[in-house]
Amino acid sequence: MLHKCTKMALAPILLVQGRRVKRDTPRLPEAEGAREGRLGKDAPLRVLIVGDSAAAGVGVERQEDALLGQLVEQLGGDFSLEWKLIARSGWTTGALIRAVQKEEDAPFDVVVTSLGVNDVLGDKDPKIWRGRQMELVELLKEKFGPRQIILTSVPPMHLFPVLPQPLRWFLGQSARRLNRVLAEFDEMAGCEVVTVDFPLTADVMAADGFHPGAAGYRIWAEQVADRIRSYGHEVASAESVG
Numbered sequence: 197m198l199h200k201c202t203k204m205a206l207a208p209i210l211l212v213q214g215r216r217v218k219r220d221t222p223r224l225p226e227a228e229g230a231r232e233g234r235l236g237k238d239a240p241l242r243v244l245i246v247g248d249s250a251a252a253g254v255g256v257e258r259q260e261d262a263l264l265g266q267l268v269e270q271l272g273g274d275f276s277l278e279w280k281l282i283a284r285s286g287w288t289t290g291a292l293i294r295a296v297q298k299e300e301d302a303p304f305d306v307v308v309t310s311l312g313v314n315d316v317l318g319d320k321d322p323k324i325w326r327g328r329q330m331e332l333v334e335l336l337k338e339k340f341g342p343r344q345i346i347l348t349s350v351p352p353m354h355l356f357p358v359l360p361q362p363l364r365w366f367l368g369q370s371a372r373r374l375n376r377v378l379a380e381f382d383e384m385a386g387c388e389v390v391t392v393d394f395p396l397t398a399d400v401m402a403a404d405g406f407h408p409g410a411a412g413y414r415i416w417a418e419q420v421a422d423r424i425r426s427y428g429h430e431v432a433s434a435e436s437v438g
């Protein structure tokens with residue numbers, strides 16, 4: 197109720213600031229490069245990344261520097277790997293669900309998601325967010341049968357320097373509301389939530405101030421890789437990798 201009242205009171209300012217940010221923010225392309233591949237000769241650890249523009253690598257030029265490539269680099273010394281990326285700029289949770297429904301069933305051991313910013317920008321109600329996240333998790337289990345699902349939390353939008361106040365504060369509050377819901381998924385079998393922790397500074401972020409740069413993606417990949425290693429997946433022999 198308070199959120200709705202605040203939105204109504206600030207609506208004229210939020211509308212003007214939102215249009216200005218959309219007009220002035222550079223539109224960066226998705227990272228170029230292969231979105232699936234394999235490393236090593238043994239039975240692989242199969243990793244699927246799904247989600248929005250951050251999953252797609254917006255902010256860097258090559259997939260090697262994005263979350264996908266840096267996660268492969270992080271895990272390549274420990275596992276034979278097979279990987280795939282399903283991601284597009286602008287995707288909400290609902291849009292990703294529709295995309296995954298069109299994918300063929302295939303086995304993956306780990307699924308990593310990146311979602312939330314577009315749901316925040318669409319002012320998604322937390323109850324709807326909960327339902328769609330639940331639908332997504334069940335769909336991922338049905339289509340891919342993963343042992344481990346890693347849900348990336350919504351970024352701290354209240355810290356995005358590119359956003360003016362009070363828009364920054366309002367979107368930050370919206371992101372927190374969705375993250376409180378997402379925290380509930382930590383208690384589900386096979387699900388865990390990772391909160392990416394890196395400074396939102398120019399040397400870590402991309403030029404648009406919204407997406408990670410190569411340094412940010414590296415930190416994100418390190419945190420995800422730590423979760424995957426700690427889960428207990430079978431490790432490949434050293435001579436089989438590379």
